[in-house]
Amino acid sequence: MDSVPLWGIIVIGVLIVIAVIAGVVLLRQFQNRTALETLQQRQRQLADRPLAAQVAKLAQTTLSGESLQSFHKWQHQYTRLTQEQFPKAAAQLHAAATANDGYNVVQARQHIVAVTELITDEERTAQDIAEALDKIADVAHQNQEAKQAAQERYKQLRKTILVQSFSFGSAITALQSTLTAINEAFQQVDVLASNGDHIQARTALADITKQLDQLEKAVTDIPPRVNELTNIFPGQLEELVAGYHRLRTxxxxxxxxxxxxxxxxxxxxxxxxxxxxxxxxxxxxxxxxxxxxxxxxxxxxxxxxxxxxxxxxxxxxxxxxxxxxxxxxxxxxxxxxxxxxxxxxxxxxxxxxxxxxxxxxxxxxxxxxxxxxxxxxxxxxxxxxxxxxxxxxxxxxxxxxxxxxxIDKDLSGLRTGEEIARQNLARFMMEYRETRREMLQQNLPGLPKSYREFAEIVRQEIGKLDHDLNQVKINLEDITKQLIMTQEDLKTLKQRSADLIDAAALTQEILQYANALKQDNETVAKASVSATQIFNTTYDYPQALDTIATAVEAAEPGAYQRIEAVYKERKGKL
Structure with missing residues (x-):
């Protein structure tokens, strides 16, 4: 197939571009036509609104004052709307349609944008005019209803003030003046209404409502205050004066x-x-x-x-x-x-x-x-x-x-406290002597230095207690502290004494038991010699017991436990 010449390709390209442009123009033309139809419909609806009838009806009504001023303002707005804005919008719509029919879609679009803003403003103005004219027309009717309601309140309040005048005291004159002022205000409302100044009449009615509110509050609030000023306070003051003089005398x-x-x-x-x-x-x-x-x-x-x-x-x-x-x-x-x-x-x-x-x-x-x-x-x-x-x-x-x-209770315990202290001192002395005698009865070769030093401390504590209890003035508080300390130390001394006695006795029994073992056991033999030396020289009976017991137990497991059990059983029977 022969190839298309260059000029042919150019022609085809140009035709395609023209077709695209033509399509775009036609689409824009269609869109503009649709928008114009909508705008024309909105413009016809504005022209069909009954604004002319509203203006004509109010023009035939007797108006004056603020009502007349308001009517003239909105009448002028209506004239401007119909004689200026409507023709201007119509011209813009015609220009837009002409440009669109001539395929000048860009210019037509510009006219459409402008006329859209203009018609929107027309609609807003027409709505404001209609609402304002309706308000002017309704004010007279609203005023009549408001006046009737206010007059009914006025009659009720006037009746209450006249019938119950006594309950308002000296305020009755001011209340009657208020009634007169309100009545005159009603007459002024009638004058304004007959002259057609309904807006000013509405303002006057609003003032009357405020006066009625204040009067109604006064009618409610004043009688209780009058009762207080007329009956309650003077009576109370008289009672206070008489009461004061009676109390003073x-x-x-x-x-x-x-x-x-x-x-x-x-x-x-x-x-x-x-x-x-x-x-x-x-x-x-x-x-x-x-x-x-x-x-x-x-x-x-x-x-x-x-x-x-x-x-x-x-x-x-x-x-x-x-x-x-x-x-x-x-x-x-x-x-x-x-x-x-x-x-x-x-x-x-x-x-x-x-x-x-x-x-x-x-x-x-x-x-x-x-x-x-x-x-x-x-x-x-x-x-x-x-x-x-x-x-x-x-x-x-x-x-x-x-x-x-x-204080008396605390002091009454002094003599009792002294007696108890002396009884405790006697008991401490006896227990100390018994402990010392028990140690002597053991016929031990000697006692450890630490034990002897501690026993001496206990002896001195008991001696100090005896000395302090035999003074001319006894410090029971200090003596009580000494009693507690001495009792604890004496308890410790008795326990250490019992431990030494048990250790010495068990050491002697295990040494005797070891005699049968040391012939065949060199360790037991050496331990026996060492324990005997400790027993007789340093008097550390627990160490001596530990030395021989360890060797015997190694040579014959369970032997120490058996000897100890027999000793405790025998001791328990004593």
Missing amino acids: TGYRFFDINIPQELTKLDDDIHAAEALLRKEDVPGLQAANKALAANIDHLYDVMQKEMDAKEAVEKLRNALPAFLTHASVQNKTLQDEVRHLDESYVLTNDEVQTTAHFGRQIAEAQERFTQDEQKIHDQEAVFTLVHEDLTKINAQLAEIEKKQVA
Whole structure:
């Protein structure tokens, strides 16, 4: 097959490019046509909206003031929309269609973008116009409903104020003035409505609603405050004045408060609250009454505390003299006992100084009690302060008694402790002698040096105990420590003595047993000689036992255990 010439390939390439371009142009043309149809549909929908009818209807309605100003604003927006924006959008749509039909798809697309923004803005403006015109048209109807509701509230509040005028006290004048102002505001609303200024009428109705809210709150809040100012507070003030004079004449005094001055201030505060009532200052009145109630309660509390304190003081006055006498007698007895024991014992807890200090505290308490009694007698006592002082005295005496009983208990154990110490000393001496005698009875060649030194230590400890217990003043605390140490050391000495006795006895028995073995066993023979030498020279009986026992056990396994078992059995029968 002949090859295609170069010019043929070029022609084919050009045709392909033209076909592609033509396809793209046709596709863009189709897309533009579709977009234009959609935009034309949106433009027709805008033209079909009943904005013209809304404008014409409101134009025939009597409007004035803010309502008329608002209508003119949105009427102007409607005119601009229909006379400027609509024709401009139509021109853009026509230009876009013309360019698209002429296959100028790029220019057509530019027109489409521009007209899309324009129509979107038209739709937004048309919606704003429609909502604003509807609002203007609805305001009159809404105002009428709001006015009827407000007038109904006004009638109910007026009825309540007139029927219950007595419950509002001096605030009735201000409340009636408020009613008059609200009624005049209703008349102004009627004037605005008849002139067509419905928006301003709505604002006026909103103001009336706020006034009704405030009036309703006043009608609810004022009667309880009036009752407080008219009936409760004056009665309480009168009761406080009478109560104060009655308490004063019966000997009551008060600390850190000038009650006559406080009563005068209460009367002034009541008058000040009445002034707030006349001005219909509900928040101020509520705050003033709250403060009045708190101050009145405080004065009641002050007087009641004094009366309660007096009752408590009377109980303490009846009980404290006997308590003071008891504490004084107890202290004197304890001091005598402490001084007596101090002659025979070393007192380690400053009992002499402590009991003397208690005596001074009791005397001071007696003096304070006497001073409080004098104040009561002279009718100069503040019972809350006296009660506080007597309570402290009572607690102080109770604490002193508790400590004195503890000291007496500790001291009562001194003589018993001395007797127990002497009994223990006697027992230690006897056990030491028995241990020493038992060791002598063994007829041992001697005793190890360490044992003899330890036995001497125990002997000296027992001797020191005997010496300290025979002093003019005995230190039982120190003696108690010595008793504990000596008892432990004596126990150790007895155990070491028993160990030495057992080791010596077993050594002798195994040496006798070894006599039969050493003729044929050189190791046993050497061990026998070595153990005998240790036994008789250094007196280390446990080492001697270990030396011979090890050799015998090696020569005859089990021999040592048998000898030891027989020894323990025999010893147990003794």
